[in-house]
Amino acid sequence: MNSLRTRLLVAAALIVVAFGSLTGLILERSFQNAMLQAQQDKMQTLVYSLLGAASTNAFGELTIALEAVPDPRLRQPLSGLEAALFDDEGVIVWSSADFLRLRPPASPEVGEWRFERLADPNAFALSFGLRWIDSADDPRRYTIVVLEDANAWDRQLGTFRRTLWFWLGATLAALTLALLLLLRWGLKPLRQLGSELQRIERGEQQQIQGHYPQEIQPLARDLNTMITAERNQQTRYRNALGDLAHTLKTPLAVLRGMTAQSGLDEGFRCQLGEQIDRMQHIVDHQLRRAAAAGTRTLTEPVALRSLCDKLLTAIVKVYADKRLQVDNAVPEHLRLRADQGDLYDLLGNLIDNAAKYGNGQLRVSALSGSRQCLIVVEDDGAGFPPQAEHLLQRGARADERQPGQGLGLAAVADIVRAYGGRLLLDRSPLGGAKVIVALPLR
Known part of the structure; x- marks a missing residue:
């Protein structure tokens, strides 16, 4: 993760994946809730249609004539749509062609709807509590139940999920590629600046010459100023040291010549010569020490x-x-x-x-x-x-x-x-x- 491009790309990819996954979950949940609401509305409409076709028989019980049933699937066996009418004791008083013999459902209150998903069988169930008043003004309590097979609903939801995640994944991949290209284009000036610095280190060029965006231009200008100042400073150091060595050469030569004059005590001459040699070596050493460049930037x-x-x-x-x-x-x-x-x-x-x-x-x-x-x-x-x-x-x-x-x-x-x-x-x-x-x- 030392690469700036890698950091930006990984961060952008994580954000894109997180955003895409959250978006996909929200869309899937919204579509599923919309399908559930549509399923409930459709079954409620069927219940209203059944109640519209309801009448009492000779015994005063509520019944529904099959020929008056609005949805033909209720008259067809194994159609996936079934309906039944339960009395207040949970006994079926009417049912469609092949209503499953289920346990009597919990009776909802009068006017209350109860919509649920059954695991066995795989079906949606809608119950509605009602009170029917016959011609003898005798109110009776009933529960109408409609069952519809959920396999078709599951297939539709599965198709939507596959389509959603396929296209969402393709979109995220395309967006990630676009981000990669965008980062590559956006970081191109930095790569160009790094290449120029490497060429300066190899001695192939003297200064940064490229044209850069306004955010990087001050950096390039300051680097050029630093490179020029360092080279000028090093040149001044070397020139000053050369001048110093040249200036000290003459006085030392004069002193060395004085030791050769006659009349000087031999011991004094030797002592003076040793000190002159020592001064010469000290000057040479200090010149070498001061001339040491040390750690420099952008050197070949x-x-x-x-x-x-x-x-x-x-x-x-x-x-x-x-x-x-x-x-x-x-x-x-x-x-x-x-x-x-x-x-x-x-x-x-x-x-x-x-x-x-x-x-x-x-x-x-x-x-x-x-x-x-x-x-x-x-x-x-x-x-x-x-x-x-x-x-x-x-x-x-x-x-x-x-x-x-x-x-x-x-x-x-x-x-x-x-x-x-x-x-x-x-x-x-x-x-x-x-x-x-x-x-x-x-």
């Missing part, structure tokens, strides 16, 4: 293997006397979204240390997970001493016999911190040092 991914190949080829030439055996185990497909200059400094320092302090065997490997990328540089040298974390501080060195100022690991630590990563010092299976750099993926 860097292929780590090709970068490592270049560094390893150069280091083999620099330390040709050691006859280095290098192993580049970085996967071909692995790319890291970071500044290429930062990666050069980071890997260059680690590979240089491994070649300098190792005994000839050097290995670089990398592994990419879901959240971070691990870069591992190993050698077969003496390895790190216990409590090696102090080596990450500026000027700290593990082997004083080797030339250097102890700024390599400190510079690497600064770059790693700028990217929000971690730097671990460990023991390698090769027998020497193992440096693990964990950089978060974006």
Whole structure:
């Protein structure tokens, strides 16, 4: 559910299905109630017709002549329509052709209608209580009952249900498809914006160039402003640092020249030279630290293997006397979204240390997970001493016999911190040092 389109589509589909199901239930219930009311009205009309054809016989009892029955189905056996007349004791005094011998119904009050659905048999029953006054002014209590088979009614309702849900389902499917197309059309500017951002990250274009709706246009404009400002800021940083390095180069050169003058005490000359060298290395270190780009937005991914190949080829030439055996185990497909200059400094320092302090065997490997990328540089040298974390501080060195100022690991630590990563010092299976750099993926 991380996709905006999926969220909108699922929410719209749930609303459509809920609305369609509720609409279908309401229509089905309304149609069923209308059919029940129509059935009751039809049977009431038949009762009125039967009462219109009623008369008394010689014994003063109410009867209905079959030839006067308005509906011919009452004269036909197994027609599905039956009627009967019960006296106040529940005895049938008249019935149609084949009235079922049912239990006497509960007698409704005079003038009261009772409509119900019988389970056995499957039929509708309508009862009506009445009082008949004969010619002798003798009122008698009767109940007229009409039964009609419900199978035809069930078939009609079933046909309506199938038709209703078929067309309603087809309508809901068509509506869902229309919503899908509508969402696809509505979210097209966002997909286009995402594609442009990916092209900017790959270095295929410099800014967002598309024309977007007024709701998205401010976002595209602000992104262009942010991209331009970041690039300008990075350029200003690099230019300012270059100017600073150039400005400090002359005073340091003058001081170094002064140490070569005659007349200076040899001890003072050595001490002054050491301080000048120290100042030079401090300036170089701070320039590298300040120039570290850190985590930047919309940067092109860097292929780590090709970068490592270049560094390893150069280091083999620099330390040709050691006859280095290098192993580049970085996967071909692995790319890291970071500044290429930062990666050069980071890997260059680690590979240089491994070649300098190792005994000839050097290995670089990398592994990419879901959240971070691990870069591992190993050698077969003496390895790190216990409590090696102090080596990450500026000027700290593990082997004083080797030339250097102890700024390599400190510079690497600064770059790693700028990217929000971690730097671990460990023991390698090769027998020497193992440096693990964990950089978060974006």
